[in-house]
Amino acid sequence: MNNITSRNHSEKRFQFYGKVAVTLAISFLVILLYNIFSTGISAFQQTYVAVKLDIPASVDKKSINPRSYLNKSFLEMFPPEVKSRNERKAVLSLLSKGAKYEFQELLEDNESSSLQGYFWFLASADLDMFIKGTVKRQGDTAGRLDEVQMQYVDILESKNLVELQSNKYLFSAADSREPEMAGIRGAIIGSLYAILIAFLVSFPIAVLSAVYLEKIASKNKFSDLIETNINNLAAVPSIVFGLLGLAIFLNFFNLPRSAPLVGGLTLALMTLPTIVIASRAAIKSVPPSIEEAAIGLGASKVQTIFGFTLPLAMPGILTGTIIGIAQAIGETAPLLMIGMVAFVVDIPGGPMEPSTALPVQIFLWADSPERAFTERTSAAIMVLLVFLVLLNLTAIYLRKKLEKKW
Numbered sequence: 001m002n003n004i005t006s007r008n009h010s011e012k013r014f015q016f017y018g019k020v021a022v023t024l025a026i027s028f029l030v031i032l033l034y035n036i037f038s039t040g041i042s043a044f045q046q047t048y049v050a051v052k053l054d055i056p057a058s059v060d061k062k063s064i065n066p067r068s069y070l071n072k073s074f075l076e077m078f079p080p081e082v083k084s085r086n087e088r089k090a091v092l093s094l095l096s097k098g099a100k101y102e103f104q105e106l107l108e109d110n111e112s113s114s115l116q117g118y119f120w121f122l123a124s125a126d127l128d129m130f131i132k133g134t135v136k137r138q139g140d141t142a143g144r145l146d147e148v149q150m151q152y153v154d155i156l157e158s159k160n161l162v163e164l165q166s167n168k169y170l171f172s173a174a175d176s177r178e179p180e181m182a183g184i185r186g187a188i189i190g191s192l193y194a195i196l197i198a199f200l201v202s203f204p205i206a207v208l209s210a211v212y213l214e215k216i217a218s219k220n221k222f223s224d225l226i227e228t229n230i231n232n233l234a235a236v237p238s239i240v241f242g243l244l245g246l247a248i249f250l251n252f253f254n255l256p257r258s259a260p261l262v263g264g265l266t267l268a269l270m271t272l273p274t275i276v277i278a279s280r281a282a283i284k285s286v287p288p289s290i291e292e293a294a295i296g297l298g299a300s301k302v303q304t305i306f307g308f309t310l311p312l313a314m315p316g317i318l319t320g321t322i323i324g325i326a327q328a329i330g331e332t333a334p335l336l337m338i339g340m341v342a343f344v345v346d347i348p349g350g351p352m353e354p355s356t357a358l359p360v361q362i363f364l365w366a367d368s369p370e371r372a373f374t375e376r377t378s379a380a381i382m383v384l385l386v387f388l389v390l391l392n393l394t395a396i397y398l399r400k401k402l403e404k405k406w
Contacts, residue, residue, distance in 0.1 A: 036385075040378025046167040046180060047128040048120040049095060049156060052077055057114040066104040070095070070121070077161075078152060090148045094156070096122040098181040120165065125179040125372035127153065131162060134375070143371075170379065174347050175361065179372035182365075184380050186347045190260050190340070190355030191387075195329050197264025197351060202271045203321055207310075209272075210279030210317075215305055234273035241270040242337025250338060257339035258354040266334045271324040278320020282313040315402040322395035326388050332359040358384050 051074050055064070071092055078091060099121040106119065126144045129135045130153065135143030140150055156162045174186030217223045245266030249255045255262050286309050294304040310317075335341070335357050341364065348355035356364070358380060365377040 036378050036381050039375055040380075040382045042132045042134070043170060043375040043379035044167050045132070045164045046169065047123040047131045048163060048165050049074075049099075049123045049127070050118040050161040050163075051095075051099075051121050052118050053115045055115040057112060061107040061111050064107060066107065067100040070100055070103045078155060087148060090146070091152050094124055094127050094149065094152060096124050096180050097178055098122050098176075118161070120163075122180055123162070125370070127162070128180055129372055131164060132375075134371075170376070174345050175343060175356065175364070176345060177343075179370055179376065182373070182376055184358065184361060184376075184383060186344060187356050187358045187361035187380070188383070190263070190344075190348055191329060191358045193260035193348065193351045193355065194263035194267055194335075194357055195325055197261060198267035198271060198328055199321070199325055201265060201268035202275055202324070205268075206272050206275035206321075207279050207317060210276050210283055211305055211310070213276075214280050214283045215301075215309070230273050230276050234277060237333070238270055238331050239333035239337060241266055242334030244269060245334060245338045256352055256354070258342045258344065258356070259352050260340075260348060260355050260357075261351040262338045263335050263340050263355075263357060264351065266338055267328040267331065270331065270334060271328050274324035274327065275317075275321050278324070279313070279317045282316025282320065283309060285316060286312045315399045318398045318402070319395045322391050322398070326391040326395075329387060329391070330359050330384060332357075332363050335360050336363075358387075 051070065053073055055061070074095060075088060075091060102121050106115065123131070126135075126149075130137075130142045130145055135145075137150070140147040142150060142153075145153065153162070169181050169183045171183060171185055171188075173181060173183030176182040213223060213227060217226075245262060249262045249265055250257060290308055290312065291304050294308045295301070299307065340356050340360050342354060342356065343364075344354050344356050346354075362377055362380045362384065365373040365380065
């Protein structure tokens with residue numbers, strides 16, 4: 001009786017410890033997600049300042065200097081006391097350096113039209129952080145906005161000439177030294193190129209390797225050695241594959257540095273062991289009776305493998321492949337080793353052009369001393385998490401869709 005009571009108490013303690021462990025894990029996950037989303041959600045909006053323009057249709061837009069005219073128009077919106085050089089500099093620093101490019105595009109789009117009234121232009125990162133509440137007003141200053149600048153910010157707010165709008169740069173631009181102009185489109189395209197190349201290279205090689213090891217190769221010391229090395233490679237740190245990619249693809253084959261092609265080939269090397277192991281497990285799970293029946297009906301060994309074994313094992317193979325690709329899409333270390341850490345302001349037009357990747361972009365922004373990059377770092381992490389969730393949901397869907405029961 002005492003033994004039964006003691007066993008029941010032990011089971012209850014074990015259940016309690018399990019519930020505590022699960023609760024702690026969920027709590028840490030919730031805290032992490034809350035920290036990321038609460039910081040990054042503001043990056044999807046950007047502060048804009050309204051500037052009054054008065055350009056008749058008869059004026060030749062090509063003769064206008066965008067920077068000079070925009071600065072002049074912005075200064076004319078404030079009291080005539082703005083005369084000293086320091087005050088002018090303080091006022092103009094509220095506009096982003098990218099505002100002149102927006103004004104230039106506006107002129108090009110309205111060559112034969114008049115531009116009269118208020119038009120919205122990008123604000124500086126310091127003003128953006130103040131409007132979003134990232135930095136608070138402390139006396140007459142707020143963050144890097146000094147007393148003089150805050151006076152003009154108050155004037156703009158009193159006239160409703162400052163507002164938050166959708167951040168068009170986040171998904172349409174590449175990296176920039178100006179936080180308010182920085183985007184992740186270049187990093188997303190670079191990641192997509194790299195992942196596509198990694199999949200196209202690793203999937204056929206891994207599946208054929210798994211078929212050979214599981215169904216064709218003789219069981220001897222040599223095959224055991226290969227199997228052991230594949231299992232060991234799956235546990236090798238990713239930075240080692242980066243060194244391998246550096247030695248083979250850059251130093252030996254002289255492929256272009258920072259290109260998604262090199263990143264994809266390096267990630268393919270890293271994901272090969274994972275896909276091989278998953279493919280072997282999926283192939284091994286196919287009942288031998290199905291293969292025996294196919295051979296009994298006159299099918300050759302190759303016909304049996306490609307006509308029966310692989311189709312039945314494909315759900316498990318695809319699941320393992322997608323999990324391997326999902327792991328690769330979040331890797332930073334191997335991409336750093338092959339030069340995808342470079343500052344690239346252009347959106348890549350192909351896999352041979354210089355580019356960065358989304359996890360590398362996150363690393364660069366997180367390492368930046370500029371405080372305004374903090375929210376963009378969290379926003380990029382949010383986008384990366386969305387990609388990972390979509391890949392895992394795809395793996396679940398394909399497994400349920402293609403899975404056959406017998």
